[in-house]
Amino acid sequence: MKILVTGGAGFLGSVAVPQLLSDGHQVRVLDSLMFNQIGPLALYINPDFEFIKGDMRDNETVKRALDGVDFVINLAALVGAPLCKQREKEAWEVNYEAALLVESLRAPGQGYLFPNSTSGYGTRNPVDGLCTEDTPMEPISTYGQTKVKAEQELITKPDVVSYRFTTVFxxxxxxxxxxxxxxxxxxxxxxxxxxxxxxxxxxxFIHITDIARCLAFTIENFDKMKGRSFNVGHExxxxxxxxxxxxxxxxxxxxxxxxxxxxxxxxxxxxVSFGRIQEMGFIPRxxxxxxxxxxxxxxxxxxxxxxxxxxx
Ligand SMILES: NC(=O)c1ccc[n+]([C@@H]2O[C@H](COP(=O)([O-])OP(=O)(O)OC[C@H]3O[C@@H](n4cnc5c(N)ncnc54)[C@H](O)[C@@H]3O)[C@@H](O)[C@H]2O)c1
Structure with a gap:
């Protein structure tokens, strides 16, 4: 498969991209390198790796990045409540508007994997027992709000899988x-x-290598997973x-x-409850x-x- 990973030079992307390459996929990364990362340099030797340095908010850049791919994994974001509080406008532009820009520009049949966070369950709801995917999301931070609003709009579209990742370590x-x-x-x-x-x-919590495995697992099992959101973690x-x-x-x-x-x-x-993703056959290792x-x-x-x- 040919896969676009936006934010592929980030914390999760830097582990997920090598996993996808070693599974035999062709991977194109779009990332602005906002932390001056150099991790992707090691991947250039792989002929199946391609890198575009650019901004997710730019129409032409996203169009070019989406060209010819089977899937897009949209990891690019301003991540975490403190950063989104500091750069609120940019957080809405990247986490919400650019997530929908990808939606509007992707071709029919291109699968869309979108990561939300269990932080979206927020604290305004008193939650009895475990949060399932049906527990209402009422995030209190700008970070949570941008991700939840994007997910809510995307999940109604064809060929989308969304995740609520627990805290990755x-x-x-x-x-x-x-x-x-x-x-x-x-x-x-x-x-x-x-x-x-x-x-x-x-x-x-969940280990970072299991996030990489979960993304690869979704590519292999996309037809049975599409149209749904999944909590990702282990009890x-x-x-x-x-x-x-x-x-x-x-x-x-x-x-x-x-x-x-x-x-x-x-x-x-x-x-958080992880029954739904376990039913698909995915269990963190x-x-x-x-x-x-x-x-x-x-x-x-x-x-x-x-x-x-x-x-x-
Ligand atoms: N790490 C976690 O615990 C966790 C939990 C739940 C969900 N997530 C989600 O997973 C994704 C990746 O998180 P991470 O921990 O790897 O964060 P990160 O901050 O390490 O990575 C984000 C990446 O996005 C890139 N980026 C930011 N703005 C951009 C723009 N305008 N254009 C192009 N690239 C841009 C950055 O350069 C960076 O490489 C995010 O969408 C996040 O919301 C992460």
Missing amino acids: GLSPRLRLDLMPNEFMWRAIHEQALTIFEPEFQRS SMNMTKRQLAEQISEKTGCKLSFDDSRADPDKRNYF IRLDQGLTALREGLKTVEWSSTFTNVQ
């Missing part, structure tokens, strides 16, 4: 240290101490912040403390323990840098 050529497990692990190793606010908040990684921090502390020996008096600006506090061990070994070598967070 792990290592990537375009590293992010602003994701909870990655940040906790870095602090545990380099500061030897972790202080956790609102430790009973419930969160869900073993539905856990409180306290449980995550305790596992990290066990692995690193760092000092752990809990502070109930300080609020976490990230209000996500719910577990990397469990928390294995993912955290790799993360610990990798992050030992990494100094903190503002280029590893989406806001400086």
Whole structure:
């Protein structure tokens, strides 16, 4: 298959693109390289890889990028609540308007894979039990709002699959240290101490290599998945912040403390159901323990840098 990956030089894209290439697909990446990434350089040796440096908001660029592909995986976005708060107009332009620009320019039959986030379940709804794909989405951040509005419009169109990814963790050529497990692990190793606010908040995680596998799985199973949204994660990684921090502390020996008096600006506090994607046959392979061990070994070598967070 020939696949366009927008945002393919980002955290997820930098792991997903090599996976798709090794599965035998031809991959074209469209990315503005907003973090000055150089990860894609290593892929030029592969004749099935092609790169367009450009902006998702530009009509002609998107047209050129879509030319001749079977699928588009639209990962390009301003990602995370802090960045979207800082650059609100651009967040709507990239996350929402450009997602619909792709929709308006793609040819009939070109499949469209769109990532939303479980952060869209928001906190305004009191959620009883697990969030399923039918739980109403009422995001509180601009980030969540841009992604949910885009998903709601796209999923009514033919040949679209959307995902609600849980918080992704792990290592990537375009590293992010602003994701909870990655940040906790870095602090545990380099500061030897972790202080956790609102430790009973419930969160869900998935390893980055399983996101790459999920995208590849969707290409193989597109006809049975199209027209639906899928939560992506694994129930073993539905856990409180306290449980995550305790596992990290066990692995690193760092000092752990809990502070109930300080609020976490990230209000996500719910577990997620993954029954729908499991019924399709997709089950993540990397469990928390294995993912955290790799993360610990990798992050030992990494100094903190503002280029590893989406806001400086
Ligand atoms: N990482 C997570 O935990 C997570 C969870 C749920 C959903 N998602 C979604 O997955 C996708 C990828 O996230 P990520 O973690 O890899 O983020 P990232 O910030 O690492 O990657 C985003 C990429 O988009 C590119 N980009 C930004 N604006 C652009 C523009 N105008 N034109 C072209 N390229 C542009 C950036 O250069 C970057 O390479 C996003 O759509 C995000 O909403 C991520």
